Amino acid sequence: MSKKIGDVILDVNNISLRFGGVKALTDISFNVKEHEIRAIIGPNGAGKSSMLNCINGVYTPQEGSITFRGKTFSHMNSRQVAEMGVARTFQNLALFKGMSVIDNIMSGRNLKIKSNLFMQALRIGPAEREEIRHREYVEHIIDFLEIQAFRKTPVGQLPYGLQKRVDLGRALAMEPQVLLLDEPMAGMNVEEKQDMCRFVLDVNDEFGTTIVLIEHDMGVVMDISDRVVVLDYGKKIGDGTPEEVRNNADVISAYLGTSH
Amino acid sequence: MLTTFPRLLLKHATERGSAPAMREKEYGIWQTHSWADLAALVEHVACGLHQAGLRRGEHMVIVGANRPRLYATMLAAQSLGAIPVPLYQDAVAAECVFPINNADVRFALVEDQEQVDKMLEIRDRCPQLSNIFFDDPRGLRNYMEDGLAGLDELIGAGAAFSKEHPDFFKAEVDKAQAADVAAMFFTSGTTGNPKGVVHTHGTLIDRGQAGAEFDKLSPNEEVLAYLPPAWIGQNIFSYAQWLVCGYVVNCPESAATVTIDLKEIGPTYYFAPPRVFEGLLTSVMIRMEDAGALKRKMFHAFMDVARRVGPARMDGKSIGFGNALMYWLGNLLVYGPLRNNLGMSRVRVAYTAGEAIGPDLFSFYRSIGINLKQLYGSTETAVFVCLQPDNEARADTVGVPCRGVEIKVADNGEILVKSPGLLREYYKNPAATAEVLTADGWYHTSDAGFIDAHGHLKIIDRVKDVGRIKGGDNDGAMFAPKYVENKLKFFPQIKEVVAYGDQREKVCVMINIDFDAVGNWAERRNLPYAGYTDLAQKPEVYQLIKECVEKVNADLSIDELLAGSQVSRFLVLHKELDADDGELTRTNKVRRGFIAEKYQPLVDALYGGKTEQFIETVVKFEDGRSGSVSATLKISDAKTFAPVKAAA
Numbered sequence: 036m037s038k039k040i041g042d043v044i045l046d047v048n049n050i051s052l053r054f055g056g057v058k059a060l061t062d063i064s065f066n067v068k069e070h071e072i073r074a075i076i077g078p079n080g081a082g083k084s085s086m087l088n089c090i091n092g093v094y095t096p097q098e099g100s101i102t103f104r105g106k107t108f109s110h111m112n113s114r115q116v117a118e119m120g121v122a123r124t125f126q127n128l129a130l131f132k133g134m135s136v137i138d139n140i141m142s143g144r145n146l147k148i149k150s151n152l153f154m155q156a157l158r159i160g161p162a163e164r165e166e167i168r169h170r171e172y173v174e175h176i177i178d179f180l181e182i183q184a185f186r187k188t189p190v191g192q193l194p195y196g197l198q199k200r201v202d203l204g205r206a207l208a209m210e211p212q213v214l215l216l217d218e219p220m221a222g223m224n225v226e227e228k229q230d231m232c233r234f235v236l237d238v239n240d241e242f243g244t245t246i247v248l249i250e251h252d253m254g255v256v257m258d259i260s261d262r263v264v265v266l267d268y269g270k271k272i273g274d275g276t277p278e279e280v281r282n283n284a285d286v287i288s289a290y291l292g293t294s295h
Numbered sequence: 296m297l298t299t300f301p302r303l304l305l306k307h308a309t310e311r312g313s314a315p316a317m318r319e320k321e322y323g324i325w326q327t328h329s330w331a332d333l334a335a336l337v338e339h340v341a342c343g344l345h346q347a348g349l350r351r352g353e354h355m356v357i358v359g360a361n362r363p364r365l366y367a368t369m370l371a372a373q374s375l376g377a378i379p380v381p382l383y384q385d386a387v388a389a390e391c392v393f394p395i396n397n398a399d400v401r402f403a404l405v406e407d408q409e410q411v412d413k414m415l416e417i418r419d420r421c422p423q424l425s426n427i428f429f430d431d432p433r434g435l436r437n438y439m440e441d442g443l444a445g446l447d448e449l450i451g452a453g454a455a456f457s458k459e460h461p462d463f464f465k466a467e468v469d470k471a472q473a474a475d476v477a478a479m480f481f482t483s484g485t486t487g488n489p490k491g492v493v494h495t496h497g498t499l500i501d502r503g504q505a506g507a508e509f510d511k512l513s514p515n516e517e518v519l520a521y522l523p524p525a526w527i528g529q530n531i532f533s534y535a536q537w538l539v540c541g542y543v544v545n546c547p548e549s550a551a552t553v554t555i556d557l558k559e560i561g562p563t564y565y566f567a568p569p570r571v572f573e574g575l576l577t578s579v580m581i582r583m584e585d586a587g588a589l590k591r592k593m594f595h596a597f598m599d600v601a602r603r604v605g606p607a608r609m610d611g612k613s614i615g616f617g618n619a620l621m622y623w624l625g626n627l628l629v630y631g632p633l634r635n636n637l638g639m640s641r642v643r644v645a646y647t648a649g650e651a652i653g654p655d656l657f658s659f660y661r662s663i664g665i666n667l668k669q670l671y672g673s674t675e676t677a678v679f680v681c682l683q684p685d686n687e688a689r690a691d692t693v694g695v696p697c698r699g700v701e702i703k704v705a706d707n708g709e710i711l712v713k714s715p716g717l718l719r720e721y722y723k724n725p726a727a728t729a730e731v732l733t734a735d736g737w738y739h740t741s742d743a744g745f746i747d748a749h750g751h752l753k754i755i756d757r758v759k760d761v762g763r764i765k766g767g768d769n770d771g772a773m774f775a776p777k778y779v780e781n782k783l784k785f786f787p788q789i790k791e792v793v794a795y796g797d798q799r800e801k802v803c804v805m806i807n808i809d810f811d812a813v814g815n816w817a818e819r820r821n822l823p824y825a826g827y828t829d830l831a832q833k834p835e836v837y838q839l840i841k842e843c844v845e846k847v848n849a850d851l852s853i854d855e856l857l858a859g860s861q862v863s864r865f866l867v868l869h870k871e872l873d874a875d876d877g878e879l880t881r882t883n884k885v886r887r888g889f890i891a892e893k894y895q896p897l898v899d900a901l902y903g904g905k906t907e908q909f910i911e912t913v914v915k916f917e918d919g920r921s922g923s924v925s926a927t928l929k930i931s932d933a934k935t936f937a938p939v940k941a942a943a
Contacts, residue, residue, distance in 0.1 A: 171322065174324075177323070178321070178322055179433075181549065181551075183320075183549050183551065183552050184548075184551035184552045184555065233434070237433065237434050241433065241436070
């Protein structure tokens with residue numbers, strides 16, 4: 036198996052993020068290449084989700100900049116980031132529990148819908164045609180994620196593992212260039228994890244989507260990612276292929292502790 | 296009328312080319328393939344396969360769920376005079392080795408990545424397997440193995456070839472005769488290697504026609520194809536009869552959406568093994584228990600009416616004005632909506648076969664106005680041997696012989712069949728063929744049974760399984776394990792049973808609880824449990840199962856022949872019997888001998904009078920890894936009843 040990894044698509048330069056006196060991230064730099072699966076790992080509280088939130092525009096780092104496809108920015112809101120083609124899923128699921136699977140995934144198409152609210156509400160000509168077009172795309176995602184049996188089920192009634200899949204589906208609906216996955220396998224059983232791994236690999240393979248993922252399950256990370264960044268207490272302590280990271284002395288001590 | 300499947304296809308394509316042949320739900324919408332579309336597709340696949348080197352008389356393996364393009368490939372192979380061999384899509388890789396090597400298979404068409412992985416896994420053991428085609432390219436982009444290609448590419452190449460050689464396909468189709476081999480089905484077999492059952496176009500088409508005449512099937516029937524195509528039942532209903540009658544076969548979106556698709560399609564002709572009917576009923580009952588008090592009350596009141604008069608009504612008997620009125624009201628309020636919910640509003644003929652169906656289950660469906668019937672047949676007889684006429688459906692018989700069939704009961708109680716639909720042979724296995732197909736043309740079914748007073752066939756058990764109790768109070772009594780097992784399995788709480796008793800002084804059984812039904816029962820009683828193993832060993836569950844066993848014993852005690860088969864002791868197993876662990880066949884039949892060996896300590900404990908026994912078992916997971924489960928199982932005694940002698 037071989038895939039083509041392209042040039043750097045996302046470059047994180049010297050990011051520092053503080054909440055008052057708490058240093059969440061200190062001087063972090065790494066890059067993500069096109070079509071690769073890049074994992075961010077680290078112990079609890081290492082700053083992984085904060086890092087994702089910085090890329091995603093939810094947090095604005097005090098120092099440093101992020102370059103996406105050659106454009107550098109230090110202040111960016113999450114809508115702008117989304118428009119640039121970055122989508123994400125959430126650690127604690129942020130789905131609309133009362134809405135059906137289809138509607139949840141359709142909501143991911145929001146940025147792509149051109150007709151205005153009025154036209155959509157009345158389903159006037161172009162709005163209806165547009166909806167059909169978007170619905171078709173959503174159906175491809177449903178097929179891809181194998182959730183055909185739950186199209187019309189309210190998301191709140193689905194088991195956790197399937198909700199995670201819907202969350203991924205909504206992110207995919209944005210046709211993202213970069214997909215940020217915040218602990219996609221957390222809280223899943225072995226079988227669900229395997230399914231999710233396959234979906235992540237298939238997304239990467241079929242759509243060529245670049246994937247940045249945070250994950251706790253070392254087995255998963257080492258199996259599916261091309262390169263890994265390791266954070267600990269807000270600092271970067273390792274960066275490289277899974278093999279390199281596994282043999283990195285700092286990483287080993289962060290995970291296993293050191294004898295004093 | 297002597298013909299072949301490809302000729303039937305071309306006939307439909309010429310006479311009614313725009314009529315729908317197949318539907319497949321894709322991206323949420325049912326997509327229709329007309330007979331003309333299908334014929335063109337088959338031609339392209341056939342040309343592609345020919346170019347790739349598939350030759351007349353050669354076997355080609357087809358593995359996957361019910362997909363139009365898989366069916367088209369079977370037709371394409373037959374058009375070239377090659378023989379499609381459908382294999383079970385849920386078989387583990389190692390199980391595919393024997394059929395592939397046995398039939399010297401070089402060509403395979405598989406559905407998706409999962410199946411491709413299986414084929415690649417066994418490739419070193421099947422060196423002749425040179426060409427593997429796949430229907431769904433998802434996840435296969437980076438597979439670079441030799442001989443692996445997409446069906447799309449094959450069709451593309453085939454289309455180009457047929458443009459250059461427009462007469463090739465028709466000429467190939469014309470070469471085939473009805474007596475040529477059409478398909479080979481591997482029977483699961485409870486012992487030893489599977490056997491390839493060889494059928495010709497003639498046998499399959501003849502039986503397809505016999506069944507169609509019996510139930511007056513028309514081209515307007517709708518069928519949902521959702522069981523494995525490797526099973527002859529599915530193959531007859533969604534292939535042989537499909538081409539004979541020209542009706543519409545609908546392919547569900549995925550295995551998980553079958554109940555939804557069933558509702559959307561509303562099939563008119565329906566076929567399922569009893570476990571499917573049971574699953575549907577269980578889900579209805581569970582949902583009914585969760586419904587509001589008024590609805591529940593209405594449901595139960597009208598179900599009482601249905602139970603009382605429904606079966607008689609289905610049999611065409613008069614039920615009186617008052618009952619008819621109540622039934623009419625019930626139909627409006629309960630049965631109609633229920634049928635609709637089950638997706639059976641339009642069912643004209645429904646069949647169950649493969650194993651015995653519980654009388655309660657059977658009459659439930661008939662009582663709410665679904666024309667459920669039984670049939671008798673096997674892979675070797677191309678299904679149709681006996682069928683129940685519309686007004687004579689009963690739970691304990693399997694119907695009357697259909698057109699062309701002769702039945703005879705041998706001295707040892709074995710049913711012998713003569714029919715135009717008998718297998719030609721077991722592939723490369725003359726010894727096995729000679730055993731079942733004697734020179735005088737009779738096929739030995741190895742089922743024990745008899746013809747009852749109304750001319751209906753009744754099956755008791757497999758001939759070889761019918762045994763004798765030895766020693767004890769019932770010395771010499773007849774023991775029919777399957778009969779006992781089935782009686783127990785008719786309880787919704789019991790999923791699987793294995794009975795022992797031949798050459799022993801009493802009958803003992805091992806039971807698998809039905810996790811859904813018993814789990815639900817436990818939740819309603821606020822009985823906490825950690826999982827299957829824990830639930831199975833609850834004293835309350837043992838009490839529940841004990842009641843079932845004793846009811847069966849009471850029932851058996853009035854049966855003159857089988858009063859000695861009453862169950863003395865039982866235990867509830869800690870894990871579900873599973874085909875992946877070799878305990879069930881792929882068609883979910885228990886492998887009694889294998890289980891006895893595997894659970895030897897349990898059998899010893901049952902007969903040794905112990906009250907509990909520790910057991911550790913290796914289990915195989917679906918991904919091929921294995922683990923182990925262990926538990927200490929309780930063993931319980933059950934009350935038996937003195938045989939009631941028939942009062943002359």
